[in-house]
Amino acid sequence: MLIVPGISLKSLNPRFWDNQSEYYLPQAKALMVSYADFHASRTARKRAMDNGIHEFLGVPRGRVQVFLDNGAFKALSKEWHVRESDYTKFVEEAKPDWYPIPKDYIPAPSMSTQKQRGFYQRTMKMNEAYRHDGYVPILHVGRYLENYLESIKQNPQLGQKKEFGLGGLVPNLLRSPNAPAHDEIIESIMNVRKKLAGKRIHVFGIGGVSTLHVAALLQLDSMDSSGWRNRAIRGIIQLPGTGDRQVAKLGNWNVREVSKREIEELRSCTCPSCTRYGLNGLKKNKTEGFNNRAIHNLYILFEEVALIQRHLEKNSYETWYQKHLTNSIYKPLVDKILATKNQEPSKIRANSKIRA
Numbered sequence: 001m002l003i004v005p006g007i008s009l010k011s012l013n014p015r016f017w018d019n020q021s022e023y024y025l026p027q028a029k030a031l032m033v034s035y036a037d038f039h040a041s042r043t044a045r046k047r048a049m050d051n052g053i054h055e056f057l058g059v060p061r062g063r064v065q066v067f068l069d070n071g072a073f074k075a076l077s078k079e080w081h082v083r084e085s086d087y088t089k090f091v092e093e094a095k096p097d098w099y100p101i102p103k104d105y106i107p108a109p110s111m112s113t114q115k116q117r118g119f120y121q122r123t124m125k126m127n128e129a130y131r132h133d134g135y136v137p138i139l140h141v142g143r144y145l146e147n148y149l150e151s152i153k154q155n156p157q158l159g160q161k162k163e164f165g166l167g168g169l170v171p172n173l174l175r176s177p178n179a180p181a182h183d184e185i186i187e188s189i190m191n192v193r194k195k196l197a198g199k200r201i202h203v204f205g206i207g208g209v210s211t212l213h214v215a216a217l218l219q220l221d222s223m224d225s226s227g228w229r230n231r232a233i234r235g236i237i238q239l240p241g242t243g244d245r246q247v248a249k250l251g252n253w254n255v256r257e258v259s260k261r262e263i264e265e266l267r268s269c270t271c272p273s274c275t276r277y278g279l280n281g282l283k284k285n286k287t288e289g290f291n292n293r294a295i296h297n298l299y300i301l302f303e304e305v306a307l308i309q310r311h312l313e314k315n316s317y318e319t320w321y322q323k324h325l326t327n328s329i330y331k332p333l334v335d336k337i338l339a340t341k342n343q344e345p346s347k348i349r350a351n352s353k354i355r356a
């Protein structure tokens, strides 16, 4: 599974893609930048269009892929109006490697069925309008996921697309009180995987270490995450298999502090930051501490994915994760996915429709 770390134009540090940087991570094969950042900065937009987005970011073309996010999520929360033609012109000139349809309408699980239907229809209309070229169609987890699959099946050009984007997974799996039961979501995503066999599926906005397990077990091909930066800003680091720990008091988040045992474990961390600066580097404030924590967090994501894949290949995942994935709110989900996978295929099919 390809991890696509989300970056921000506000600060390109730590430059994990740059082999001249002390924070270089050769494992990184892609990154994601949001069009919302270019919408906010006309200068950045122009420079990326004039020079190409790879040159603009200093990303080596061919070695690291640039994924563009359409920024729909941010536009929605800020009530921005982004013109479709501004986005498509940007795509044509800046030439990212991967880019979704200009807009999608992201449903929240708490919305009424009628509103969700409207969002589905508008997103599908956009998918159909951009069926003829490199734009990646988007589907949303929720009440209309089955309808998306049906509409794609009925449209030969959309059916030919090699890549798809899947949004809305995290709010449906977490937080929202009205989210359909987890069993149904998991089964519906397994159904998407089956119906889009042979296609690459990118999942938007998956956060930390434990969600990686969910995405990997569901056989999704790539996922983006900005969690490594968001946590670092708040003084939080990720540990393998366990989740978040506070190392620097930079906010009022209710996050557990690192224990003595975990500090011992951190001494053997081989990320670029811990190797050079140790625990003190992670504890620093200001930019330096942010860079150290962020690169540590990202490194842990790569390590975790490598571990997951190794155990899946060796058929040892089911015994390994029981010990490895501790204190995670996602552990019950992993249990559920494995249980569902072990069910008879016919039963999965029968259960796979999400009730409206």
Ligand SMILES: [Zn+2]
Pocket (backbone or CB within 6 Å): 269, 270, 271, 272, 273, 274, 275, 296, 299
């Ligand atoms: Zn580290």
